[in-house]
Amino acid sequence: MTTLSTPAAGQVPARAAARYGVDGVASAPLPWRTSGDALGHDSDLDAPEAPRRRTGAGVSGLSTAEDLDRHDKLAMMRSGELGSVHSWELVTAVDGPGTRLTVFLNGCPLRCLYCHNPDTLQMKDGEPVTADELLARVKRYLPVFRATKGGLTLSGGEVLMQPAFAARILAGAKEMGVHTTLDTSGFLGANLSDEMLANTDLVLLDVKSGDPATYEKVTGRALEPTLTFGRRLAESGLPGGVTAEHPVEVWIRYVLVPGLTDQAEHVDVVADYAASLNEIRPGTVTRVEVLPFHQMGRDKWETLGREYELTDTPAPDVELVDRVRDQFRAKGLTVY
Numbered sequence: 001m002t003t004l005s006t007p008a009a010g011q012v013p014a015r016a017a018a019r020y021g022v023d024g025v026a027s028a029p030l031p032w033r034t035s036g037d038a039l040g041h042d043s044d045l046d047a048p049e050a051p052r053r054r055t056g057a058g059v060s061g062l063s064t065a066e067d068l069d070r071h072d073k074l075a076m077m078r079s080g081e082l083g084s085v086h087s088w089e090l091v092t093a094v095d096g097p098g099t100r101l102t103v104f105l106n107g108c109p110l111r112c113l114y115c116h117n118p119d120t121l122q123m124k125d126g127e128p129v130t131a132d133e134l135l136a137r138v139k140r141y142l143p144v145f146r147a148t149k150g151g152l153t154l155s156g157g158e159v160l161m162q163p164a165f166a167a168r169i170l171a172g173a174k175e176m177g178v179h180t181t182l183d184t185s186g187f188l189g190a191n192l193s194d195e196m197l198a199n200t201d202l203v204l205l206d207v208k209s210g211d212p213a214t215y216e217k218v219t220g221r222a223l224e225p226t227l228t229f230g231r232r233l234a235e236s237g238l239p240g241g242v243t244a245e246h247p248v249e250v251w252i253r254y255v256l257v258p259g260l261t262d263q264a265e266h267v268d269v270v271a272d273y274a275a276s277l278n279e280i281r282p283g284t285v286t287r288v289e290v291l292p293f294h295q296m297g298r299d300k301w302e303t304l305g306r307e308y309e310l311t312d313t314p315a316p317d318v319e320l321v322d323r324v325r326d327q328f329r330a331k332g333l334t335v336y
């Protein structure tokens with residue numbers, strides 16, 4: 001999908017660069033704070049300013065349902081009326097086309113060694129926010145989305161830890177005509193119903209390794225559910241499929257960690273996999289983002305008192321990043 005804010009080839013989207021660190025992209029546009037003036041509107045769009053890390057600045061501006069008792073909270077979470085939300089932010093050129101309202105949900109079944117969001121891993125650590133409250137926030141940014149061809153991105157943690165909540169948000173956003181994106185590892189892809197899939201325009205699919213043993217070492221979980229989920233996304237857009245009318249688009253994300261995910265043969269497996277999705281349905285994978293590892297998440301681990309195993313791991317050098325990007329390009333993929 002071509003958008004106003006799609007970065008030029010070779011650039012890395014702003015927060016992705018901040019998230020994993022990229023040498024030589026200092027000129028990439030920083031996530032900007034949206035204001036009414038910036039878009040010619042006079043409404044007070046009080047988005048939290050995106051800090052130079054993966055998650056937003058908390059749930060400021062959203063009402064939280066703190067007063068509910070535990071029983072009511074659990075019932076509302078089961079029905080999807082209530083979610084556990086870490087934060088939200090408004091970003092451009094990151095997490096999908098145009099300007100995005102990205103919402104980070106709490107809870108994740110993976111334990112990635114390089115996780116930049118260790119404070120999102122536990123569902124109990126999030127803030128209780130109703131689907132109605134979040135959709136009111138989406139509605140507020142409709143002019144921004146229209147002006148930039150942007151939309152809503154649900155991220156985490158792992159968005160599919162809260163499928164009922166995600167389903168309500170996706171359906172509500174689609175009713176408003178908003179472009180929707182899911183940022184997911186795909187491990188819980190089975191939690192995505194066909195109805196949710198039909199309400200999803202783009203999936204950012206994080207494939208953390210092409211080698212099952214390395215995937216397990218990196219995440220603590222198995223690779224296969226992610227691969228199965230990606231194939232389902234491709235097949236869903238075929239004639240008779242659940243997204244046949246409006247085929248879901250996929251961006252593959254690959255975090256490049258020296259000594260962990262840089263083996264050429266493992267990268268080739270991911271590249272072959274991405275290309276195979278386009279063999280199932282041409283045009284499924286429209287972008288591959290190679291995201292160089294950086295140490296920016298380390299302080300969060302220390303704050304949480306958790307052992308961080310990648311303390312001595314360097315960021316990949318430019319040659320390595322270029323080599324890996326070229327491996328994906330060699331399979332006919334569009335790479336950033």
Ligand code: SF4
Nearest residue numbers: 108110111112115157
């Ligand atoms: S999938 Fe994402 S949120 Fe979950 S552990 Fe891995 S990096 Fe962290």
